[in-house]
Amino acid sequence: MKKNIKVFALIGVLFLAQSCGTKTDKSSEETKVEVTPTETVNLSSIEQRRAFIKKDSAMIAEKRMKAWNEMYAKTPTYTNPTGTVIYRKAEVNPVFVGGDRAMRKFLRDNIVYPEQAEKDELEGAVFVDFVVGVDGTVSNIEVTDATSADVDQAFRTEAVRVVGSMPKWTPGRQNDKPVNVKYSIPITFQII
Known part of the structure; x- marks a missing residue:
């Protein structure tokens, strides 16, 4: 079975938002995911699972972007516990050397699909937040x-x-000086 990892870089910087709490009921052979307290989706086929992952990723991305915009409107920076100032968005945001296409290629070439997840035919998407420092x-x-929660x-x-x-990025810039910038990307794990 050929492995493939889909990587999608969100446009702009996303702020850490509260996770969408979905739950899985594994009491039957079919996987069921609780979307709302009253709605359960039957995910017995690969196509149904992938459609759910795509829809759920889009919903999470939208919620994260909304939360990020609200936080950015209040203050464009925050200070981490070590006292370092981090921008939620800079005048010039950080860039993976070579751009989004190069980043997707790097992730595709370097992600190793977890062996047990492949055996169990598990798929899903995660959002990874990180800081790109002044040195990249x-x-x-x-x-x-x-x-999903599981x-x-x-x-x-x-x-x-x-x-x-990841190799060093081109750092973000504010007032023509390199700055620390929060960045986020979703990574979708999918078996083909």
Whole structure:
């Protein structure tokens, strides 16, 4: 079975938002996902699961962008626990060297599909937040949202590992000086 990891770079910088709490009921052979307290979606086929992941990713991205815009409107920066000022958006945002296409290629070439997740035919998407520093290094990496509460932990671990292995970016700039900028990308794990 050929493995493929789909990577989608969101336009702009996304702010850490509260996760959409979806739950899975594994009491039957078919996977059922609770979308709202009263609605359950039957995800017995690969196509249904993928459609759900795509729809849920879009919904999470929309919620995150809305929350980010609200936070940015209040203040364009925040200070992390070590006292470092981090921009939610800079005049010039950081760029992966070579652009989005090069970043997607890097992730495609370097992500290793988790073995057990592949055996279990698990798929899902995670949102990885990180800071691009003044020197272009990636730090403060964390998975903040996923397409469902039961997204395999191996997906989260692998996404953090590969983002942490990224080469230096072109840093963001504010008033023509390099600055620390928060950035986020969704990574979709899909078996083909």
